[in-house]
Amino acid sequence: MDAYKKAGVNINAGYQLVDEIKQLSKNSELGAFGGLFALEELGKYKNPVLVSGTDGVGTKLLVAIEAGLNETVGIDLVAMCVNDILAQGAKPLFFLDYLGIGHLDPNKAKKIVAGVVQGVSEASAKLIGGETAEMPDMYTGDHYDLAGFAVGIADKAKLLNKASLRAGDALLGLASNGLHSNGFSLVRDILFKQHHYSLDDRLPGIDQDLKTELLRPTRIYVKSVLPLVDQGLIGAIAHITGGGLPENVARILPENLAAEFNYGSWPVPTIMNDLQKIGHLSFEDMKLTFNLGLGMVLAVHPENVDQVKAALIESGEAVYQVGKLVTGSQEVLIRKD
């Protein structure tokens, strides 16, 4: 394979990586033509529905690459996918990852995939396959892209359904772990292009340096929220990603309801306030780009609020009653008074 290696593709590095991923994931079947997942517990489901999601990490990757810290973007990757599946009321079953990279360095790839393995574990799912594509000339320098695919399952009748929502339902916000994996093109533009911060700098009010703050992994809400879904205590879930509260909460609203958030009823992460100041961002830009501190928003009937809050706190979540559903036409209002 001299010619192929000279052309920039190192097949042996790929094989070495597969062996290492097998060990990391404790799944010796990796490397087959397709990943297998036996639907053994199907008896539990009357009308099983598979719920699938795909996502990437976005340009947060460029921060990880620049910082040389590739250990946690895999957690972000899994989080972006499994939180979407959870938002439908489904239980994540398995995950596959795609790594596109210019030059395959097995040690670096192993660190990336170790993050995926950790994320999959936090989501109580299983890594059953993946692809590492060495693509010289497509990715320049150290660049790589990462895409993930998750599949979950739910009983059709138990999928979260916006028809169950009522005016007066509470909106509970679960604290995000900072920026998560959205808005990074704007973040990088403000910090590194408009201004010339270094990844070792600290922003006002933040103890950690920028690389640590920016790279904090997206929170995975599966273990704390799924049991409440199973108990029928949750009406709907919005996973707050690109588009922020307005776009993502709008997706759970039926035609006759609107969402009202009381700005100030939850803490906005300091990094976002700093970015607003440094970048002279309008609140419009802020709310459509960042999660404003809420990684997930749950719509809950008033009679279930206390039980849901208590259970979430018990699971280690920071939870805030951030607003409510009102009669309307799918508006998402963030009241600042």
Add this chain to the structure above:
Amino acid sequence: MDAYKKAGVNINAGYQLVDEIKQLSKNSELGAFGGLFALEELGKYKNPVLVSGTDGVGTKLLVAIEAGLNETVGIDLVAMCVNDILAQGAKPLFFLDYLGIGHLDPNKAKKIVAGVVQGVSEASAKLIGGETAEMPDMYTGDHYDLAGFAVGIADKAKLLNKASLRAGDALLGLASNGLHSNGFSLVRDILFKQHHYSLDDRLPGIDQDLKTELLRPTRIYVKSVLPLVDQGLIGAIAHITGGGLPENVARILPENLAAEFNYGSWPVPTIMNDLQKIGHLSFEDMKLTFNLGLGMVLAVHPENVDQVKAALIESGEAVYQVGKLVTGSQEVLIRKD
């Protein structure tokens, strides 16, 4: 969203694209947090197993980008994934795609996804979701990467199993549609770096220009091969991708068998012979990089060979008896005498 747009991310272009993909795929549910797939026909399966695969198109994308012909790489993407699922004996159910792109041009993205929709249709599957990630600074110029994810299903007892293979089983090769989606870093190195061919040039013995020859989409074998799997006529399937016949056929061999191919018993595409000559490739390089004209290899008990060949020809495949299984230790031998 002025700030985000200035930072290189056009959210509205993304929304426009989702609308267009909904129309293309005739799936109005696209755009939800997760794609849904009801397992309605589960009654047919005693012990259902989901089979998943993820893959990309590799640097064939760079040829498509250079040629400005982005309409068929989506077919390649689907083919790479669903042929892997078929290789396990499973039926592809649904597909999701991930498009990472530097600057989102909805018209171009629409062309790319139209290829995905066509591929999914050829595989009798359903496109239930996808992600388009606009990542300025990650992808330079017109570059984009494409990853796909397919899920299929099979009854556990009907998954193809290497234990069913016997010495004397015939190896049937299904003609590839040229290079498919492998070896393109080498192809590009030979044609465009070592030599300075243009995409409009013609190679000896090939009527079409290079861009047409190189971009011919990977063949999707689902419709022709799956019915034979369902009838129990196929012992094992190797999908010939990166690593060629040696690596991919080795994956279907049990410990006590080897595969013997008779080189010359099937036509090697002219493009590969041209590349060997122009690039001074050893046969070793050739066989480990290219499919040598066989996109899929089936192991079939001798008593079923005539029926399988007839059915494949009837389905429009070009099929060749290319070798047989012999006693051995998982060697893959390509006999040139």
